[in-house]
């Protein structure tokens with residue numbers, strides 16, 4: 001058997017970037033031989049094994065045939081006769097289809113090095129179409145390497161468009177799509193991810209709600225276009241190292257509709273476009289929750305300084321700032337990312353104001369109320385009154401400082 005280093009590790013070493021994960025391909029071996037050598041199989045019908053010591057992935061060289069729609073529709077053909085070149089040709093991009101042998105010798109049958117130099121994300125062969133997830137992968141690589149000058153090759157964009165138009169993106173499992181989306185949002189240029197998807201008409205398949213924003217104008221005096229603004233907000237999120245929850249909420253923010261703070265719960269929110277998108281990709285709870293709250297309340301965040309005490313208090317209560325301080329902080333971050341995008345250098349005093357209000361309200365102690373004899377529901381009511389009073393006091397202090 002012969003073992004080669006493949007994929008991202010080879011690409012990133014040539015790019016001079018840190019290598020975090022190494023994948024290997026094994027030629028001339030079989031599942032039986034791998035197991036006899038102590039490698040652990042990853043899945044029942046998947047020719048991938050984990051190294052007994054390093055835990056790195058070793059895949060038998062394989063060719064792939066498509067037998068149906070979606071990921072479940074793959075069959076793999078792995079056999080000792082499959083050559084390295086046959087394995088590499090079915091990979092997504094030329095820059096990912098290079099291998100390195102034990103002596104560090106590069107094997108590059110499909111022009112990966114030339115495309116690294118030309119800064120091109122180019123598919124290797126028509127086998128690209130075997131896995132529609134690659135449309136998202138290419139957009140993700142574009143988001144990662146945009147700052148190095150990479151772009152999608154025109155013929156690859158055309159193939160991505162064909163895949164988007166075929167409707168196959170909708171057959172991907174939510175889990176696979178979300179994994180790519182989440183990784184792409186965490187890249188240095190998440191805005192490029194969206195832009196690449198839009199350029200090949202995949203955005204309207206994956207996120208029709210976001211795609212429509214590119215036809216809408218925001219109610220800003222300068223006629224800012226909603227889609228373009230969203231791209232700027234995402235770029236800013238990356239520049240400010242915001243977490244995934246914030247980036248996801250910022251992406252969906254323009255789909256929000258201001259909610260009524262008096263409403264008993266977010267009943268209506270469940271059918272809002274924000275929730276529909278979060279549900280489509282089965283996004284983790286913290287992302288879904290923040291996106292919903294941000295969509296409902298960001299306009300109140302922008303108006304923080306002119307909110308009546310009761311409204312500001314209700315907002316803090318709604319966010320449960322006592323038990324979920326980080327979630328409120330992320331809400332404030334979303335508001336700031338939104339307001340400052342396209343207005344470079346503008347201050348956003350609302351952020352400090354909201355943080356200060358939350359801190360002031362959190363400082364209200366329950367102990368003195370208990371000492372005064374309050375208990376049960378009455379204690380709850382008394383605590384609320386004290387907290388509302390703390391908001392009023394905070395507002396007076398703020399006004400006094402401003403004058």
Ligand SMILES: Nc1ccn([C@@H]2O[C@H](COP(=O)(O)OP(=O)(O)OP(=O)(O)O)[C@@H](O)[C@H]2O)c(=O)n1
Nearest residue numbers: 007008009023090091092093096097131133134
């Ligand atoms: N849908 C896919 C997934 C993976 N690959 C191939 O498998 C390799 C390893 O995949 P993965 O670990 O997902 O990506 P990396 O290229 O290592 O990139 P990353 O740095 O994002 O992990 C890729 O380089 C590519 O050759 C592919 O062709 N098509």
